[in-house]
Amino acid sequence: YPGAIYHIMSRGNRGDAIFLDEKDCETFIDTLDEACTKTGWLVHAFCLMGNHYHLLLETPEANLVAGMKWLQGTILKTV
DSSP: OTTEEEEEEEEOGGGOOSOOSHHHHHHHHHHHHHHHHHHOOEEEEEEEOSSEEEEEEEESSSOHHHHHHHHHHHHHHHO
């Protein structure tokens, strides 16, 4: 929904680690920044844990699904 605020949580399969080191975290943050540029999202908060992450984001346009598909797909290729 336009203007909605969402709590997003994504976890590795079987609870496996998705961030193995600081570089993985930096790559995720850079990719999230690119997703925000593409979608207009506003990130109010985020937390990266070893096997999952949390995002609190606002979508000025109704584009959460498309943006998450891009973010997750891009992350899978880089992390």
